[in-house]
Amino acid sequence: MRGPGEGPRSAAAWRDAIERHKRQGDIDLVAEADGQLVGMSGAIRGEYARNKHVATLGIAIRQSHARHGIGAAMMLALEDWARSQGVTRLELSVMQSNKGARRFYRRLGYRTEGRKRRAVKLGDSYVDEVMMAKQIS
Numbered sequence: 001m002r003g004p005g006e007g008p009r010s011a012a013a014w015r016d017a018i019e020r021h022k023r024q025g026d027i028d029l030v031a032e033a034d035g036q037l038v039g040m041s042g043a044i045r046g047e048y049a050r051n052k053h054v055a056t057l058g059i060a061i062r063q064s065h066a067r068h069g070i071g072a073a074m075m076l077a078l079e080d081w082a083r084s085q086g087v088t089r090l091e092l093s094v095m096q097s098n099k100g101a102r103r104f105y106r107r108l109g110y111r112t113e114g115r116k117r118r119a120v121k122l123g124d125s126y127v128d129e130v131m132m133a134k135q136i137s
């Protein structure tokens, strides 16, 4: 699974990233259906005293399994993990053009806090990045 405009990432690169996240106390979650990987999500915490209460989230669900509630379940699992770690702020970014994902996040309680103009490059075009966040207790 990969973001739009990205090439495939090798299994070794994924393994390295997951090991690094484990060492740092971050989390990676996967969703499986019939032995197949259908979803990936993760959260990375701030490194310093000043931002340890913040985690940055990412998620991707295989298109064939979208709109079955898997994404929402994974986001809530990340939220549970965040609470257990004392994280009080969840952040993410999403392309302005990704209306479906923006709606998904809004329904989960994320609010738009800003926009980074032309922050993402897809081929030869630039897209704005929308910054969203949710405070949890």
Ligand SMILES: CC(C)(COP(=O)(O)OP(=O)(O)OC[C@H]1O[C@@H](n2cnc3c(N)ncnc32)[C@H](O)[C@@H]1OP(=O)(O)O)[C@@H](O)C(=O)NCCC(=O)NCCS
Pocket: 059, 060, 061, 062, 065, 066, 067, 068, 069, 070, 071, 072, 073, 093, 094, 095, 098, 099, 100, 101, 103, 104, 105, 107
């Ligand atoms: C966006 C994404 C994570 C949502 O995961 P999902 O498992 O499909 O979402 P869920 O089934 O849990 O959806 C929960 C609700 O979110 C909203 N939603 C989800 N996907 C939506 C879409 N494409 N368009 C509009 N609303 C959407 C709906 O309200 C949905 O409830 P409903 O299906 O009962 O109407 C997933 O579709 C995905 O990975 N898309 C491609 C990659 C991506 O955009 N990742 C996020 C990048 S920041």
